Amino acid sequence: MAKKFHQPTRMCVSCRIKSAQNELVRLRCVDGGLQPFGGWGRSFYICKDCLLDEKKAIKSLMRQCKNGDRENLSNKLKEIIADDR
Ligand SMILES: [Zn+2]
Numbered sequence: 001m002a003k004k005f006h007q008p009t010r011m012c013v014s015c016r017i018k019s020a021q022n023e024l025v026r027l028r029c030v031d032g033g034l035q036p037f038g039g040w041g042r043s044f045y046i047c048k049d050c051l052l053d054e055k056k057a058i059k060s061l062m063r064q065c066k067n068g069d070r071e072n073l074s075n076k077l078k079e080i081i082a083d084d085r
Pocket of ligand 1: 012013014015016017046047048049050
């Protein structure tokens, strides 16, 4: 029988599907601004599938950050994803 490895799962804020932590990007909002998670503060996860669907991702980010500035969030998100590679 295959051994079950314990994988921590986190829920994507956009599609609400639980995935392994390494399938998700961890972000946080500071004063309504999107930032990569830096070890403190409230964080949330978004899955890589949702990141491909930017419109959907931004909608969730607007809700998470209580920030209605779609363009600002979109630019920040691109920056963070680019840094992540
Ligand atoms: Zn998702």
